[in-house]
Every structure is written in structure tokens, then in C-alpha cells.
Amino acid sequence: MNIKSSQTLVEEAQKSIETLSSEEVKKLAESKEITLIDIRDIREIWKEGTIENSKHIPRGMLEFWLDPESTYYQANKIKDIKKMVLFCALGWRSALATKSLVDMGFKNVAHVDGGFDALKKTGLKIITKEKK
Numbered sequence: 001m002n003i004k005s006s007q008t009l010v011e012e013a014q015k016s017i018e019t020l021s022s023e024e025v026k027k028l029a030e031s032k033e034i035t036l037i038d039i040r041d042i043r044e045i046w047k048e049g050t051i052e053n054s055k056h057i058p059r060g061m062l063e064f065w066l067d068p069e070s071t072y073y074q075a076n077k078i079k080d081i082k083k084m085v086l087f088c089a090l091g092w093r094s095a096l097a098t099k100s101l102v103d104m105g106f107k108n109v110a111h112v113d114g115g116f117d118a119l120k121k122t123g124l125k126i127i128t129k130e131k132k
Helices: 006-014 022-030 042-048 059-065 092-104 115-121
Strands: 018-020 034-038 083-087 109-112
Touching: 006 092, 018 022, 022 034, 022 083, 022 115, 059 092, 083 092, 083 115, 092 109, 109 115
Parallel strands: 018 109, 034 083, 083 109
Antiparallel strands: none
């Protein structure tokens, strides 16, 4: 079977999306110019926490929650939203997710190079999420 590798998909996505460094994201987050979107699985968030004031939209539901025509549409997730900056653990899932949102027609969207791991190193505040 001859398939494209996931790494190839990520590399192709990165050519057509905006990628921000973790330091750029820290500045933008502190000046409240962006809305951080954590697309990691909830189990990752329970284990490691997330960036304070970020919104959680799991990768598997992203397109559905943000599509006004979907039965899963979550208007409250994008109410008062600024530029959306997506992050995952390392920046691979967020690259694919950002490309998907661009393909849907979203203009003001980017992702974080290095993901949550890189954001933690900038000193952004990490908060814990309790299991419900």
C-alpha cells in the first residue's frame, strides 16, 4: 500500500498555514490579542493541565463544533473569539487542524510551533483540569 505519511501531511499543511513561535504566542496571549485553542484529548489535559484562559475543542470535534450547519455546532466556543491559535502536544495535530479550518474558510487562524511543550517553556500559566 502506498500512502502519504502523517509527517508528509503535516509538512504540506505547514506550507499553507500560519505558524507562530511559542514566544510570539506568549506575547499575543498576554496582550489578549488571541484565543488559544487546546485541541488535545481530554486525558492529556487531565494529566498535564492546559494554558490558562485557553478553550478546549478536541481535535475530533473541531470542524463539527465550529460549523454553523453541523448538529454539533457550539456557538459559545467561538463567541467573542479573536484570532484562533491552535495547539496540541507538539504541533503536528494542530498543523493539520489549522489547515482544516483554513480549508473551511476561517481566516484568522494559526498554530503554535512545538505545541503545549513549547508553550510551557515560555512561562505561560498552566492550570489543572479536574475530571468531571
